[in-house]
Amino acid sequence: MHPPTGRLKLNVDGAFKLANSGARGGGILRDHEGRCVFAFAKNYEGAISALDAKTHALWDGLTICCNKGILDILVETDSLNLKRIVTGQMHRPWKLTCIIQDVVVITKKLKMQIKHVPCEANQVAHSLADYGCSTEHFRCWDSGADIPHVVKGPYCLDKVGCPTLRL
Numbered sequence: 001m002h003p004p005t006g007r008l009k010l011n012v013d014g015a016f017k018l019a020n021s022g023a024r025g026g027g028i029l030r031d032h033e034g035r036c037v038f039a040f041a042k043n044y045e046g047a048i049s050a051l052d053a054k055t056h057a058l059w060d061g062l063t064i065c066c067n068k069g070i071l072d073i074l075v076e077t078d079s080l081n082l083k084r085i086v087t088g089q090m091h092r093p094w095k096l097t098c099i100i101q102d103v104v105v106i107t108k109k110l111k112m113q114i115k116h117v118p119c120e121a122n123q124v125a126h127s128l129a130d131y132g133c134s135t136e137h138f139r140c141w142d143s144g145a146d147i148p149h150v151v152k153g154p155y156c157l158d159k160v161g162c163p164t165l166r167l
Contacts, residue, residue, distance in 0.1 A: 001121075002161075005032045009074045010061045011117075013125035014044070014053025015133075023047030025057030026128025028147075029065065029073070034159035036144035038064060039124075039151070041132035048095060054079045055099050057129065058086070062106045064140065075114040078122040083114050120164045127151040 003009035014025035026041035040060055047053045054077060065073055077083055084090035085100055086107065092100045107114075119126065131139075131148050141147045144155055157164065 002030065002032050002034045003074050007032065007072060007074055008037060008065075008070060009076060010065065011076045011122050011125040012054065012057040012061045013078060013122055013129040014047075014050060014055070014057040015126075015129050016047060016050040016053050022133055023050075023053040023056075024129050024132030025053045025060065026125055026130075026132050027057050027061040028124050028128060028155070029061065029070070030159075034161075036141070036147065036155065037070070038068070038140060038142055039128055039144075039147050040064065040138065040140045041128045041135060041148075042138045043132050043135055051079065051081060051093070052096055052099070053129070054082050055085075055096060055103060057125075058082065059099060059103050059106070060138070062103065062110065062112075066106060066109055071109065072111040073113075075112060076117045076122060076125075077114065078117055078119045078126075080116045083116045086114055123154040123164045124151065124158050127154045 012027035016023045023044040028039040029037040
């Protein structure tokens with residue numbers, strides 16, 4: 001679902017693979033017509049869990065919004081635990097205290113609502129997170145035309161409202 005007119009929506013996701021301790025994340029900010037305002041992907045070296053990677057992706061997305069002067073956003077994540085931690089409904093894990101505190105500080109500067117969505121509703125952010133493992137540096141794109149080819153399919157399907165099905 002696109003955000004209502006006048007609001008922007010930030011979808012974020014992160015992933016962690018224990019086998020190689022690889023963590024990555026990504027996100028996309030879209031307008032009410034589903035157009036990309038910006039997208040990003042990053043490899044999170046040193047992250048300790050999927051929740052850590054998702055939290056870093058949220059921090060990156062919110063920081064970009066603040067730096068661009070975008071202060072009224074709807075955030076969607078497929079991590080119910082992240083949503084609960086950010087809204088104070090769940091205690092934060094001790095090992096993630098610093099990054100989560102940074103997220104909380106940023107959210108106080110914003111008019112932000114965070115909600116949990118199923119994985120199927122977060123496919124573009126998931127694709128960006130997957131792309132994050134193939135890059136050594138933070139990558140940011142300012143339009144849907146510039147996003148990586150592997151993300152364009154999910155982005156175009158999402159933009160026209162085509163649902164993604166869980167296999």
